[in-house]
Amino acid sequence: MLQSRFKMPSREELKKRMDNIPDNIMKECPVCHATFFSMRAGKQRTCPNCGFGFRITAKRRAKFTFDSFNEIDSDITVPKQYTDEKYMAKVAKAKKVTGIKESVLTGIGTLDKMQVAAGIMDPFFVMGSLGSATGEKITRLFEKATDENLPVVMFTASGGARMQEGIHSLMQMAKVSQAVEAHNKAGLLYIVVLCDPTTGGVTASFAMQGDIILAESHALVGFAGRRVIEQTIMKQPPKNFQKAETVLQHGFIDAIVPRSDLRQVLTKLLALHQKEDANG
Amino acid sequence: MVKKTAYERVQAARSTQKISTDELIHGLISDFFELHGDRSDGDDQAVIGGVGLLNDEPLTVVGIRKGSDTEENIKRHFGSPEPEGYRKALRLMKQAEKFHRPILALVNTPGAWPDVDAEYHGVGSAIAQCLQVGMQLKVPYISMIVGEGGSGGAIALACGDKVFMFEDSIYSVLSPEGYASIMWKDSSKVAQAAEELKLTPDRLLESGIIDQIIHEYRPGDDLKPLRDFLYNQFNELKNLPTDELLRQRRERYRKF
Numbered sequence: 134m135l136q137s138r139f140k141m142p143s144r145e146e147l148k149k150r151m152d153n154i155p156d157n158i159m160k161e162c163p164v165c166h167a168t169f170f171s172m173r174a175g176k177q178r179t180c181p182n183c184g185f186g187f188r189i190t191a192k193r194r195a196k197f198t199f200d201s202f203n204e205i206d207s208d209i210t211v212p213k214q215y216t217d218e219k220y221m222a223k224v225a226k227a228k229k230v231t232g233i234k235e236s237v238l239t240g241i242g243t244l245d246k247m248q249v250a251a252g253i254m255d256p257f258f259v260m261g262s263l264g265s266a267t268g269e270k271i272t273r274l275f276e277k278a279t280d281e282n283l284p285v286v287m288f289t290a291s292g293g294a295r296m297q298e299g300i301h302s303l304m305q306m307a308k309v310s311q312a313v314e315a316h317n318k319a320g321l322l323y324i325v326v327l328c329d330p331t332t333g334g335v336t337a338s339f340a341m342q343g344d345i346i347l348a349e350s351h352a353l354v355g356f357a358g359r360r361v362i363e364q365t366i367m368k369q370p371p372k373n374f375q376k377a378e379t380v381l382q383h384g385f386i387d388a389i390v391p392r393s394d395l396r397q398v399l400t401k402l403l404a405l406h407q408k409e410d411a412n413g
Numbered sequence: 414m415v416k417k418t419a420y421e422r423v424q425a426a427r428s429t430q431k432i433s434t435d436e437l438i439h440g441l442i443s444d445f446f447e448l449h450g451d452r453s454d455g456d457d458q459a460v461i462g463g464v465g466l467l468n469d470e471p472l473t474v475v476g477i478r479k480g481s482d483t484e485e486n487i488k489r490h491f492g493s494p495e496p497e498g499y500r501k502a503l504r505l506m507k508q509a510e511k512f513h514r515p516i517l518a519l520v521n522t523p524g525a526w527p528d529v530d531a532e533y534h535g536v537g538s539a540i541a542q543c544l545q546v547g548m549q550l551k552v553p554y555i556s557m558i559v560g561e562g563g564s565g566g567a568i569a570l571a572c573g574d575k576v577f578m579f580e581d582s583i584y585s586v587l588s589p590e591g592y593a594s595i596m597w598k599d600s601s602k603v604a605q606a607a608e609e610l611k612l613t614p615d616r617l618l619e620s621g622i623i624d625q626i627i628h629e630y631r632p633g634d635d636l637k638p639l640r641d642f643l644y645n646q647f648n649e650l651k652n653l654p655t656d657e658l659l660r661q662r663r664e665r666y667r668k669f
Contacts, residue, residue, distance in 0.1 A: 306568055
């Protein structure tokens with residue numbers, strides 16, 4: 134009888150070997166379920182099989198989206214009135230992970246020599262939730278854009294209101310909305326890029342107020358949370374009911390753009406809206 | 414103001430004994446004529462709107478309302494508007510602007526109706542429009558929280574020049590039940606959640622979220638004092654030049 138030369142390693146031995154494999158070496162795409170080496174996602178962090186864009190920090194996005202990006206209002210952060218320990222710990226951790234002090238990065242970017250006021254929400258900063266300082270930064274961005282005759286591009290990614298800041302979080306929806314409207318009344322262009330996930334109070338305000346609303350492929354876009362809806366209708370909602378592709382079908386998005394094409398599409402749209410008297 | 418804990422206030426705000434949006438409209442407004450539909454695809458029963466007179470001055474009123482019995486509550490989704498409801502309200506508010514009528518918005522809602530169709534019909538977009546367009550209307554715009562003022566579904570119609578609240582009413586970013594379940598995964602801590610949310614009129618007045626607390630009226634009460642109060646408030650706002658009105662409204666929300 135042949136005897137296998139292969140000796141099954143012991144459980145302990147296997148466990149030891151597993152521990153030697155670095156974490157995150159492989160990635161699975163949540164959309165097409167392809168498994169691939171993480172490094173293949175590239176600097177834009179997209180699935181090499183279907184193009185799905187993974188959640189990324191605002192800083193990373195700024196880097197590959199714009200030719201140059203000058204951050205503004207970088208010191209605005211959670212107001213001192215909030216002292217809850219758990220909340221503060223969350224914020225501290227978020228600052229470390231994202232390298233920014235609130236859930237949105239704002240600044241002036243350039244694309245093909247065109248200037249644009251840009252806001253990029255960071256899904257890793259307390260889930261990109263809408264804190265008072267988030268609202269303040271976005272409001273200031275729109276005010277600056279209105280003053281300086283600049284278009285705005287806003288990348289949204291948010292779990293919605295920031296529960297820890299209560300009613301003040303809700304008020305940001307109103308505060309930002311009126312800054313958006315002032316910019317609108319000045320005849321300036323506002324482009325939204327809905328990123329995964331855009332939900333709650335952000336969806337119900339500036340994410341849906343753009344002249345042009347784009348979305349990254351397969352991004353989750355909705356208002357109410359899936360669980361809340363499930364409890365209301367007492368059954369499972371359809372699988373993709375809050376996917377960007379579904380929202381497009383219902384007429385609330387202008388176009389779905391894969392992350393790899395965004396730079397090109399934004400450049401084109403900005404160029405189409407350049408005023409003759411711009412740049413002097 | 415009767416002293417109550419935050420949670421007692423929540424319960425009072427939700428009480429079926431409370432004066433309803435419909436009763437307020439009929440008690441405050443004479444010659445009320447209801448206008449239906451969003452001119453797009455529906456007529457949401459949770460939102461009532463129309464024109465009428467407030468002490469002989471024409472105005473537009475929009476309101477989010479609960480039902481008085483189960484049947485009505487089912488039709489009105491317990492006071493939770495669908496996107497069509499917000500679009501109806503916005504349509505009527507724009508109409509008010511055209512005819513230079515002030516706007517009274519009454520709010521009694523636990524929040525927008527969370528179901529699949531509401532998502533398909535763009536509830537987020539509908540609320541966003543109410544905020545963007547509603548806040549710039551060139552006519553006096555007063556909001557009153559009647560009972561519950563829940564989340565984005567409430568602020569959609571609570572972004573006027575003045576925001577008043579009834580004594581037994583609440584206004585918050587989400588329900589105390591939702592807050593308890595998100596923060597502590599324990600929906601039984603509702604009372605604690607109500608405290609932490611600072612959702613009672615007195616706390617909200619302190620932080621400048623609202624402008625004044627209105628004492629409770631029971632169903633059947635004479636609403637003349639409230640009518641006169643609102644009439645005076647609208648008159649003060651009417652006397653402002655439009656630019657100043659809009660500047661003050663902007664300032665009101667810019668400070669948050």
